[in-house]
Amino acid sequence: MTITLNGEPFELDAPMNVTQLLEHLDIDPRRVAVEHNLIVLKRPAFDSTEVNAGDQIEIVNFVGGGTR
Amino acid sequence: MTDTPLAIAGREFRSRLLVGTGKYPSNDVMVRAHEASGAELITVAVRRVNISDRSKDSLLDHIDTSKYSLLPNTAGCYTAEDAIRTARLGREAGLSNWVKLEVIGDERTLFPDNEALIAATRELVRDGFVVLPYTNDDPVACRKLEEAGAAAVMPLGAPIGSGLGIQNPNNIEIIREAAGVPVIVDAGVGTASDAAFAMELGVDGVLMNTAIAEASDPPAMAEAMCLAVQSGRLAYLAGRIPKKRYASASSPLEGVVGR
Numbered sequence: 001m002t003i004t005l006n007g008e009p010f011e012l013d014a015p016m017n018v019t020q021l022l023e024h025l026d027i028d029p030r031r032v033a034v035e036h037n038l039i040v041l042k043r044p045a046f047d048s049t050e051v052n053a054g055d056q057i058e059i060v061n062f063v064g065g066g067t068r
Numbered sequence: 069m070t071d072t073p074l075a076i077a078g079r080e081f082r083s084r085l086l087v088g089t090g091k092y093p094s095n096d097v098m099v100r101a102h103e104a105s106g107a108e109l110i111t112v113a114v115r116r117v118n119i120s121d122r123s124k125d126s127l128l129d130h131i132d133t134s135k136y137s138l139l140p141n142t143a144g145c146y147t148a149e150d151a152i153r154t155a156r157l158g159r160e161a162g163l164s165n166w167v168k169l170e171v172i173g174d175e176r177t178l179f180p181d182n183e184a185l186i187a188a189t190r191e192l193v194r195d196g197f198v199v200l201p202y203t204n205d206d207p208v209a210c211r212k213l214e215e216a217g218a219a220a221v222m223p224l225g226a227p228i229g230s231g232l233g234i235q236n237p238n239n240i241e242i243i244r245e246a247a248g249v250p251v252i253v254d255a256g257v258g259t260a261s262d263a264a265f266a267m268e269l270g271v272d273g274v275l276m277n278t279a280i281a282e283a284s285d286p287p288a289m290a291e292a293m294c295l296a297v298q299s300g301r302l303a304y305l306a307g308r309i310p311k312k313r314y315a316s317a318s319s320p321l322e323g324v325v326g327r
Binding site: 031032 | 088089090091092098111112113114115116117119122126127128138140141143153156157158159160161162277
């Protein structure tokens with residue numbers, strides 16, 4: 001199945017929850033924020049939020065930045 | 069002389085200098101500059117994780133969050149909607165409801181879009197955020213941001229990254245006189261005297277990134293800025309003499325030899 005991950009098409013074998021997706025991507029869940037179909041997820045919702053075909057996922061973290 | 073701490077939304081800070089995390093030559097230099105700055109609030113940007121290249125370590129590996137509080141920004145956002153979305157993501161990533169709100173209106177100057185900024189401030193305040201908006205050196209915009217619920221107003225001293233110093237000290241003073249919330253000069257500082265000058269105008273703090281990060285020796289410049297902010301603050305509290313057009317002798321006029 002195909003999802004849109006950070007603006008790009010991304011292939012997954014099967015539906016999974018957000019915690020499993022982060023694990024699959026080797027991303028530490030404590031360091032990121034996740035948006036699922038334009039809704040920003042609270043961390044406790046990572047386990048209960050299912051990622052299905054066609055879903056839009058944004059995964060962001062903090063990078064160096066100042067005033068721009 | 070004793071000073072009251074900088075208080076924003078009920079939180080107190082000993083340092084009146086806020087710094088960024090962008091443009092440093094290395095993380096090690098950044099860490100040393102942060103230490104030398106004495107800053108307690110540090111701005112960070114919110115960006116997409118690089119999915120294909122996970123090799124780079126996280127910025128958070130280089131910021132001791134027991135010592136520093138993170139201030140996520142919405143830099144790079146050109147609409148209220150994008151800024152609000154970014155602020156909400158930043159809140160979940162950093163587990164803090166503070167945001168340095170930027171809504172940019174022009175690519176070349178990076179001047180803010182005040183109309184969108186005020187709308188985004190109102191919405192984020194309603195959503196429980198502590199909003200610190202980056203704005204023009206415009207007293208009317210600052211008043212409207214305060215009315216929209218901003219916890220501080222952050223007028224620019226000059227365009228972001230320009231290092232031009234405080235371009236309109238008169239407006240900064242007018243903003244400070246009218247404001248009921250802290251005023252933090254954000255952007256435009258080039259060197260220590262600019263930071264001292266901003267503080268001498270009576271503002272509550274200064275936020276900078278490029279002036280430190282792109283200096284030849286960032287930790288040394290961070291120390292200079294730390295001292296300049298303290299020095300400017302102390303000079304403001306001490307009360308400077310009025311400016312006069314002509315000389316006023318410091319030594320007694322009586323008893324001059326040969327007169």
